[in-house]
Amino acid sequence: MALTFPNQSRSFDAGKQSIRFSGYDGVFEVSVFVDVAVLRTVSKERFSNEAQYLAAFDDMRAVIERSTLKTYSRKPRATVVLTATDVK
Numbered sequence: 156m157a158l159t160f161p162n163q164s165r166s167f168d169a170g171k172q173s174i175r176f177s178g179y180d181g182v183f184e185v186s187v188f189v190d191v192a193v194l195r196t197v198s199k200e201r202f203s204n205e206a207q208y209l210a211a212f213d214d215m216r217a218v219i220e221r222s223t224l225k226t227y228s229r230k231p232r233a234t235v236v237l238t239a240t241d242v243k
Contacts, residue, residue, distance in 0.1 A: 159178060160223075164176065172192075190237065197239075
């Protein structure tokens with residue numbers, strides 16, 4: 156099956172410095188972590204709080220989901236971590 160993103164929820168993980176959201180491959184949940192460096196690199200903004208990171212993620216969600224699909228298709232696994240080199 157293909158990875159889908161029916162759930163639009165996301166959360167900021169301060170400890171991992173990432174945004175977490177979920178995708179689904181059939182009935183299997185795939186946790187996706189987007190390093191905040193991705194958001195800084197693409198937007199060139201300086202972020203100081205959770206709300207700003209989440210807003211930047213929301214603005215880039217389509218690009219992030221496409222990048223997740225590419226990364227996941229190369230090596231399907233239960234957790235995907237996207238870095239700046241993965242998001243284009």
